[in-house]
Structure formats: structure tokens, C-alpha cells
Amino acid sequence: MTLTSSGDGTAMIEAFGAVLPVAVAVELSPFPIIAVVLVLLSQTGRPAAAAFLAGRLLGVAVVVGTVAAVSDLLERSAEASPAASVVRILVGFALIVLGLSKWRGATSDR
Structure with a gap:
């Protein structure tokens, strides 16, 4: 998949569209669901589950942002x-x- 940038952000939208199915599959994988169930069944269920959810979303966002930034840098410098x-x-x-x-x-x- 080759994305060309026209300066209006369409390349980023196309990239999100290409990656979105994989991201949804990763988020809905059974391991986080099992972890949430186990956390909810613990003594401090709701606060721990909220912290787990926030950490999970933040972690995924950091990884996606880092990979997107690095791939953008590599894409721009690939020809030079x-x-x-x-x-x-x-x-x-x-x-x-x-x-x-x-x-x-x-x-x-x-």
C-alpha cells in the first residue's frame, strides 16, 4: 500500500482506514477481555478496571502514534x-x- 500526501490529510485518513480493522481485532482479542473480567472480580473491581482500561487505551494510542510517526519519517526519507x-x-x-x-x-x- 502506497500513500501519497497531498497536504490536506487524506493520506492520514486513508492510513487510518487501512489500519482500523486490524486495530479493532487487536482491541477485541480475548486477552484484554479476560483481564477485565478478572480485574472486575477482584476486591477493588471498578476502580481497578477503570485504571486498566485507561492504561490499555493509552498504551495502544502511544504504540500506534509511535509507529505512525516512525513510518512517516521512514517514508519521507526512503528516496533520499x-x-x-x-x-x-x-x-x-x-x-x-x-x-x-x-x-x-x-x-x-x-
């Missing part, structure tokens, strides 16, 4: 600098290593 390509490769490699380490840790717990 080969350093952007190196950064993309290093970030991709780091994510693969992180995923493999999490996967190996999850399979060794069974």
Missing part, C-alpha cells in the same frame, strides 16, 4: 537516504528475533 533501508532491515530483523524468542519461550512452557 540508504540509511532508511538499513534501519528498516535492522528493525525487521529485531522483530523476527523478538518473535522467535517469544515463540520459543511459549513452547518451552508447555
Whole structure:
């Protein structure tokens, strides 16, 4: 997916439209729902659930904002600098290593 910026914000709207289904799926995944149920059943249910919800929304917003800002910077510098390509490769490699380490840790717990 290639987004072109015309200066009026349409690229950002298109990006939100492209990412929105994935964001909804992440937010509705069963793990946060299970955590909310467990928090609500605790002794300090409602205040703890409100704090959990606020933290969850803030955390997702920070991650989305950071990824959007970094991808925008990399998109703008992709034509001018080969350093952007190196950064993309290093970030991709780091994510693969992180995923493999999490996967190996999850399979060794069974």
C-alpha cells in the first residue's frame, strides 16, 4: 500500500482506514477481555478496571502514534537516504528475533 500526501490529510485518513480493522481485532482479542473480567472480580473491581482500561487505551494510542510517526519519517526519507533501508532491515530483523524468542519461550512452557 502506497500513500501519497497531498497536504490536506487524506493520506492520514486513508492510513487510518487501512489500519482500523486490524486495530479493532487487536482491541477485541480475548486477552484484554479476560483481564477485565478478572480485574472486575477482584476486591477493588471498578476502580481497578477503570485504571486498566485507561492504561490499555493509552498504551495502544502511544504504540500506534509511535509507529505512525516512525513510518512517516521512514517514508519521507526512503528516496533520499540508504540509511532508511538499513534501519528498516535492522528493525525487521529485531522483530523476527523478538518473535522467535517469544515463540520459543511459549513452547518451552508447555
